[in-house]
Amino acid sequence: xxxxxEAIAVLGRAVRTPxxxxxxxxxxxxxxxxxxxxxxxxxxTTEFVTKPFSRASSIAWLGGDVLGRDVLSRTLNGGWELLxxxxxxxxxxxxVGALLGVMAAYHGGSWDSIIMRAVDVxxxxxxxxxxxxxxxxxxxxxxxxxxxxxxxxxxxxxxxxRAAALDISERDFVKAMQILGxxxxxxxxxxxxxxxxxxxxxxxxxxxxxxxxVIAGLSFLGFGLQPPAASWGLMINENRVGLIAxxxxxxxxxxxxxxxxxxxxxxxxxxxxxSLGVGGRAIEPEAEMAxxxxxxx
Amino acid sequence: MAxxxxxIPVTVPAEDIPVAKPPADPGTPRLAVENLRIVMxxxxxxxETDVVDQVSFTVRPGHVLGLVGESGSGKTTVALAxxxxxxxxxxxxxxxxxxxxxxxxxxxxxELQKLRGRTVAYVPQDxxxxxxxxxxxGTQLREVFAIHGGDPERLTEVMAEAGLEDPGxxxxxxxxxxxxxxxxxxxxxxxxxxxxxxxxxxxxTTGLDVTTQRRVLDTVRGLCHTYQVAAVYIxxxxxxxAEIADHVAVMYSGRLIELxxxxxxxxxxxxxxxxxxxxxxxxxxxxxxxxxxAGSPPRPGNRPAGCAFRPRCEFAIAxxxxxxxxxxxxxxxxxxxxxxxAVEVTALSGSxxxxxxxxxxxxxxxxxxxxxxxxSYTNKPVLRNVNLDVGSRKSVAIVGTSGSGKTTxxxxVVGLHKDWTGTITFGGNQLPPGVRGRTREQLRKIQFVxxxxxxxxxxxxxxxxxxxxxxxxxxKLPAREHDKRIADALTSxxxxxxxxxxxxxxLSGGERxxxxxxxxxxxxxxxLVCDEITSALDVSVQAAIVELLLRLQAERxxxxxxxxxxxxLVRSIADDVTVISAGQICERGPxxxxxxxxSEAYTRQLIADVPGFERAG
Numbered sequence: 001x002x003x004x005x006e007a008i009a010v011l012g013r014a015v016r017t018p019x020x021x022x023x024x025x026x027x028x029x030x031x032x033x034x035x036x037x038x039x040x041x042x043x044x045t046t047e048f049v050t051k052p053f054s055r056a057s058s059i060a061w062l063g064g065d066v067l068g069r070d071v072l073s074r075t076l077n078g079g080w081e082l083l084x085x086x087x088x089x090x091x092x093x094x095x096v097g098a099l100l101g102v103m104a105a106y107h108g109g110s111w112d113s114i115i116m117r118a119v120d121v122x123x124x125x126x127x128x129x130x131x132x133x134x135x136x137x138x139x140x141x142x143x144x145x146x147x148x149x150x151x152x153x154x155x156x157x158x159x160x161x162r163a164a165a166l167d168i169s170e171r172d173f174v175k176a177m178q179i180l181g182x183x184x185x186x187x188x189x190x191x192x193x194x195x196x197x198x199x200x201x202x203x204x205x206x207x208x209x210x211x212x213x214v215i216a217g218l219s220f221l222g223f224g225l226q227p228p229a230a231s232w233g234l235m236i237n238e239n240r241v242g243l244i245a246x247x248x249x250x251x252x253x254x255x256x257x258x259x260x261x262x263x264x265x266x267x268x269x270x271x272x273x274x275s276l277g278v279g280g281r282a283i284e285p286e287a288e289m290a291x292x293x294x295x296x297x
Numbered sequence: 298m299a300x301x302x303x304x305i306p307v308t309v310p311a312e313d314i315p316v317a318k319p320p321a322d323p324g325t326p327r328l329a330v331e332n333l334r335i336v337m338x339x340x341x342x343x344x345e346t347d348v349v350d351q352v353s354f355t356v357r358p359g360h361v362l363g364l365v366g367e368s369g370s371g372k373t374t375v376a377l378a379x380x381x382x383x384x385x386x387x388x389x390x391x392x393x394x395x396x397x398x399x400x401x402x403x404x405x406x407x408e409l410q411k412l413r414g415r416t417v418a419y420v421p422q423d424x425x426x427x428x429x430x431x432x433x434x435g436t437q438l439r440e441v442f443a444i445h446g447g448d449p450e451r452l453t454e455v456m457a458e459a460g461l462e463d464p465g466x467x468x469x470x471x472x473x474x475x476x477x478x479x480x481x482x483x484x485x486x487x488x489x490x491x492x493x494x495x496x497x498x499x500x501x502t503t504g505l506d507v508t509t510q511r512r513v514l515d516t517v518r519g520l521c522h523t524y525q526v527a528a529v530y531i532x533x534x535x536x537x538x539a540e541i542a543d544h545v546a547v548m549y550s551g552r553l554i555e556l557x558x559x560x561x562x563x564x565x566x567x568x569x570x571x572x573x574x575x576x577x578x579x580x581x582x583x584x585x586x587x588x589x590x591a592g593s594p595p596r597p598g599n600r601p602a603g604c605a606f607r608p609r610c611e612f613a614i615a616x617x618x619x620x621x622x623x624x625x626x627x628x629x630x631x632x633x634x635x636x637x638x639a640v641e642v643t644a645l646s647g648s649x650x651x652x653x654x655x656x657x658x659x660x661x662x663x664x665x666x667x668x669x670x671x672x673s674y675t676n677k678p679v680l681r682n683v684n685l686d687v688g689s690r691k692s693v694a695i696v697g698t699s700g701s702g703k704t705t706x707x708x709x710v711v712g713l714h715k716d717w718t719g720t721i722t723f724g725g726n727q728l729p730p731g732v733r734g735r736t737r738e739q740l741r742k743i744q745f746v747x748x749x750x751x752x753x754x755x756x757x758x759x760x761x762x763x764x765x766x767x768x769x770x771x772x773k774l775p776a777r778e779h780d781k782r783i784a785d786a787l788t789s790x791x792x793x794x795x796x797x798x799x800x801x802x803x804l805s806g807g808e809r810x811x812x813x814x815x816x817x818x819x820x821x822x823x824x825l826v827c828d829e830i831t832s833a834l835d836v837s838v839q840a841a842i843v844e845l846l847l848r849l850q851a852e853r854x855x856x857x858x859x860x861x862x863x864x865x866l867v868r869s870i871a872d873d874v875t876v877i878s879a880g881q882i883c884e885r886g887p888x889x890x891x892x893x894x895x896s897e898a899y900t901r902q903l904i905a906d907v908p909g910f911e912r913a914g
Contacts, residue, residue, distance in 0.1 A: 171753075172747040172752040173755040175745075176753055176813075177766070179713060179732060181732050181737065181740040194755075194758075195755070197757075
């Protein structure tokens with residue numbers, strides 16, 4: 001009668017709330033469009049189908065883009081790479097950040113100082129500026145963009161997980177393991193990290209939306225996939241001159257990015273709510289009484 | 298436990314004698330609670346369940362009512378209702394709370410807000426959390442006066458009444474700069490500031506050491522008496538209630554099961570539950586067998602038919618199952634209990650406790666020798682030159698008030714604290730300061746049980762994993778043998794082997810502490826260091842844990858280092874006692890000698906401050 005892993009239990013609870021269901025549905029639709037899109041797109045991304053910025057017609061349902069290519073096909077093709085990059089960057093950033101944060105919290109002392117000061121330095125750069133800096137020095141390579149975004153996430157994740165891990169590291173069950181002479185690495189893996197599941201899940205959701213925005217932003221600025229490749233960020237940039245002639249070239253990618261962000265955010269919110277009050281972390285009676293005491297005074 | 302014979306005549310419930318109304322009572326009660334009922338409203342999943350029901354009592358001006366019960370008995374829910382508050386998810390569905398005849402449950406939220414603080418005041422369990430940490434104490438107190446239209450000139454007066462003779466420095470301090478006792482007095486001053494008519498105190502002395510507790514209790518009593526304030530004092534600690542209360546109400550499973558004058562209730566308890574509770578409380582006067590009660594209180598919605606206490610009751614008869622017992626008055630002062638056999642139980646009460654002196658094991662060489670151990674935190678000495686022996690198979694209690702350094706000493710022994718000077722010898726070998734330097738054998742032979750069972754078990758692991766981990770760390774056993782050892786460990790702490798598959802949040806506090814014990818014992822230690830292991834538990838659970846610990850100690854020949862602030866408990870558990878004060882050893886010796894004929898003034902004071910039934914009334 002082992003329990004479901006906490007991650008699955010929390011996700012299950014989140015999906016069952018209206019908020020979670022709506023968020024997942026919205027985000028899921030965008031992912032579906034991005035993943036299945038290439039398979040159903042009527043034309044190739046580089047085929048000249050119609051006149052530049054021509055209106056929607058029976059040939060090109062969403063009209064033509066700046067060079068007369070099919071907006072619908074480019075929209076359907078332009079998402080998966082963006083999503084994949086965002087996912088990898090998020091995963092990397094959260095893993096590195098969480099490990100750094102937990103190590104800083106658990107070991108304390110000079111570990112804590114060194115890690116957290118390094119984090120402060122990176123945090124001093126705005127996220128987009130930091131990514132731009134790396135990309136403009138080394139050139140717009142995809143792995144570099146992913147890495148740059150991941151590095152820009154890590155410090156913030158490190159802060160959050162350090163704060164959460166500080167609390168866990170002070171608990172008696174961690175002390176009980178330390179007294180047995182069990183090495184720190186194992187205590188972190190067995191006792192500290194599993195107790196951070198909910199915190200990290202919320203963090204993954206948040207970071208995913210940021211990744212999406214930063215990568216799309218970079219792509220808009222020309223650092224990302226290079227023409228003639230289709231990418232939502234790039235499409236917005238290419239087609240903005242024809243916004244009035246054929247708005248779909250800008251609107252479609254923009255709407256999809258916005259929907260994805262809203263969907264993921266909503267779902268993350270549901271996860272955060274679902275993870276409260278689970279596994280003995282409910283509001284403790286003392287805390288509740290303290291609230292009452294303040295109210296009375 | 299003798300089976301109750303069926304032929305004893307059953308006491309007929311007195312239908313129309315109202316509870317809690319002592320006859321010939323002059324004056325109207327300040328507080329009258331009538332048939333209070335608080336429920337979890339019906340939802341899709343379950344029907345309406347009552348959390349508190351049929352609770353009625355009165356408190357006269359200047360009197361203190363002690364509301365006693367174990368965790369989950371509903372005492373805090375009742376206390377909040379006196380302020381017109383309910384916990385989230387609950388609703389007051391019936392009854393009245395009359396303060397000077399006015400039903401506060403009928404008031405609007407706005408009127409209630411005006412009432413709270415002015416008419417009814419509340420003193421929380423943890424004063425530190427009730428004071429705003431970023432405001433000076435003076436600012437907060439003045440705010441209370443401002444809100445309730447009090448006279449700020451009275452500030453110093455109020456402070457002095459609360460036992461803060463020199464208020465200047467305290468008013469200029471932030472809450473964290475004050476000691477726990479001072480914080481609690483500030484909270485008391487705030488509560489009494491506007492001369493409320495009723496004051497509700499929710500375990501205000503939990504977490505304070507006995508000396509501070511004694512002073513706070515005296516203060517509360519004095520203030521209530523001087524200003525004719527009625528007080529409701531909530532506690533799970535019978536001895537504290539015996540100290541302060543004029544009347545005592547005992548709650549069990551959401552019902553008031555016994556009510557009476559304190560002296561009477563404690564000398565002749567009329568309900569088997571009260572009787573059981575009293576047997577679970579250790580006493581200073583003699584070492585007696587602490588008897589826990591089997592089973593645990595029913596949760597709301599799971600109440601058995603008839604009397605809720607029946608499944609745990611040694612006096613239960615067929616009658617108890619038929620209907621919920623009505624209050625039976627057992628004396629002409631109004632002492633009443635919800636038990637069909639109340640009169641018989643009252644008659645039994647001559648020998649509530651059974652005395653049992655500990656037989657000290659034969660003297661052998663010490664297993665642990667602490668000599669010249671000193672610890673400082675940032676140049677502030679915490680322990681100064683501590684010398685202490687723990688004989689093998691002996692049980693040594695370390696007693697001290699909070700901040701005395703007793704926990705630091707335990708942490709030095711187990712290696713959690715490594716910046717100490719001096720030597721600690723274990724089994725003939727000197728122990729390196731921290732865990733890292735110690736050998737596997739040393740680590741295995743010294744085990745530790747922490748104070749709070751809610752924090753010491755990883756909520757993400759099953760009990761089997763929790764107990765199995767130390768076992769796997771020190772021994773490499775085949776899977777079947779490993780599981781068998783876990784099952785044995787669970788059985789030895791009186792838990793079923795099937796608990797291995799459960800998670801900590803499915804366990805009660807007492808069960809969790811048993812698991813913590815099993816985790817320490819599974820690797821077969823020689824020395825067990827217990828840091829206040831019962832202080833977070835209800836008395837009946839404490840009794841059961843202590844008895845279990847004593848049995849295991851005898852069976853396994855364990856040496857025990859038992860750290861506590863609870864002096865009566867020492868009497869029942871220890872052979873030798875060491876009193877520690879401000880980081881120094883103040884007195885030590887055999888328990889009987891130190892507790893009955895203390896040589897140091899500090900020890901004498903400590904003993905004098907211990908609350909007890911003997912002073913009830």
